[in-house]
Amino acid sequence: MSEPSLPEQIANELRRDILRGTLVPGAPLKERDRALEMGVSRTPMREAIRILSQEGLVVLRPARSPLVADPPLSDIMDHVIVLRALEELSGELACTNATEEDLDKLRAINAKFESEFYTADRLVSFETDMSFHMAIARASHNHALADTHRSFLARLWRARFLTSTRRRNRQTVLEQHAALLDALCRRDRAALKTAFDAHLGHLADDIRKVFEKEQT
Amino acid sequence: MSEPSLPEQIANELRRDILRGTLVPGAPLKERDRALEMGVSRTPMREAIRILSQEGLVVLRPARSPLVADPPLSDIMDHVIVLRALEELSGELACTNATEEDLDKLRAINAKFESEFYTADRLVSFETDMSFHMAIARASHNHALADTHRSFLARLWRARFLTSTRRRNRQTVLEQHAALLDALCRRDRAALKTAFDAHLGHLADDIRKVFEKEQT
DNA sequence: CAATGGTTTTTGGTATACCAAATCTCGAAA
DNA sequence: TTTCGAGATTTGGTATACCAAAAACCATTG
Numbered sequence A, B: 001m002s003e004p005s006l007p008e009q010i011a012n013e014l015r016r017d018i019l020r021g022t023l024v025p026g027a028p029l030k031e032r033d034r035a036l037e038m039g040v041s042r043t044p045m046r047e048a049i050r051i052l053s054q055e056g057l058v059v060l061r062p063a064r065s066p067l068v069a070d071p072p073l074s075d076i077m078d079h080v081i082v083l084r085a086l087e088e089l090s091g092e093l094a095c096t097n098a099t100e101e102d103l104d105k106l107r108a109i110n111a112k113f114e115s116e117f118y119t120a121d122r123l124v125s126f127e128t129d130m131s132f133h134m135a136i137a138r139a140s141h142n143h144a145l146a147d148t149h150r151s152f153l154a155r156l157w158r159a160r161f162l163t164s165t166r167r168r169n170r171q172t173v174l175e176q177h178a179a180l181l182d183a184l185c186r187r188d189r190a191a192l193k194t195a196f197d198a199h200l201g202h203l204a205d206d207i208r209k210v211f212e213k214e215q216t
Numbered sequence C: 001c002a003a004t005g006g007t008t009t010t011t012g013g014t015a016t017a018c019c020a021a022a023t024c025t026c027g028a029a030a
Numbered sequence D: 001t002t003t004c005g006a007g008a009t010t011t012g013g014t015a016t017a018c019c020a021a022a023a024a025c026c027a028t029t030g
Helices: A006-020 A031-038 A042-054 A073-097 A100-116 A122-139 A143-155 A157-163 A167-185 A189-215 B006-020 B031-038 B042-054 B073-097 B100-116 B122-139 B143-155 B157-163 B167-185 B189-215
Strands: A058-061 A064-068 B058-061 B064-068
Touching: A006 A031, A006 A042, A006 A122, A006 A157, A031 A042, A042 A058, A042 B042, A073 A122, A073 A143, A073 A167, A073 A189, A073 B073, A073 B143, A100 A122, A100 A167, A122 A143, A122 A157, A122 A167, A143 A157, A143 B073, A143 B143, A157 A189, A167 A189, B006 B031, B006 B042, B006 B122, B006 B157, B031 B042, B042 B058, B073 B122, B073 B143, B073 B167, B073 B189, B100 B122, B100 B167, B122 B143, B122 B157, B122 B167, B143 B157, B157 B189, B167 B189
Parallel strands: none
Antiparallel strands: A058 A064, B058 B064
């Protein structure tokens, strides 16, 4: 296993800052200053910013500083719609293509998620949440699908992170994950689709609520 | 409307070369040499190569020359599967969201496609084909979906280009486009889905054939 | 005091220089 | 003759220098 390249490391660093709120939406990302304070040159910093722009976390403007993305609610909802389609396709394919190993991995991740539930740190439990969904996508054994799915998860990272604040939500998520896992193990397409719809419908509602609250 | 940036221009240039076959799959893309012979510096050439790698036309290797992509058939089929899901979702959303202007644009593109049918140049008629599909995706009024869809079309560009060789195929494509347009104008979800299935099923078969022929 | 125009500063885009890792070459040794 | 390794070379990764466009600032003027 090779360690991530320098631009990727920088991108990870910036991503964390964005998700944690150190870098607020709409803030400019001056590549020169940022490179200086991180002790790297502009070139890899530049590439890191491109990576984040591809993930939708920053927006590029011609001849201007890149900005930390601050997408309108409609944009996020568009992403949720596509994510739902991708996850349902993943599930459908996984029902026929998933191996026992795939399922074991999923069970392991789910167990990890449940055990982490009380240990608090949101970012950690959140990353486990992500990896659960990514593991389902990978179980489809469709590489293109898994990649695209991962990209959409990344784009929704911030919005989902904000909704994961409330403990009540996390409890619901726990149950929904169990439903997903169960349906997949039984290779029950219909049940899996239903579970995804519930999970993502819930997500859409939560995001809407967070936005309304932010409005004040 | 602003002109494309230098990296984009370079990427377009390289893309054409790859599609036309000037750059064969598996060939290395030495950024230094390529930049020199195009009269630009390595920096924008580097970015152009990143763009193409994101489109799947070239593959990056750590500490090695990037290569013109030569994906196995299974990879391409994976992409076709996802593309189908994306187009069906586009159609479904377009049935409710498309405006009359959207439909007019589609009719115009389709007319252009039909008229170009006999004027030969494959690359031109091929680009019109692409723009027809992209217009449907745009009619969904889901920006994220349209973007992702475009990216998948780009990744399948080469494979689809190869299958567009035979005139017979192009005739069929003509009819299938008409069916798509008709279903969308009637806002008939089911018919649209059927038409997409036919269109993309056909594409999958064609690609398979081209690959089998290439094997020799 | 407000508006305007020109100058300075900031900032991203591009070119170039330097470095380190991977590869290739070719000769020496078994 | 074959194999192996040291040095030369190729090549991508990174740092730095230069440039042009945009913005901010300020002085001048009505």
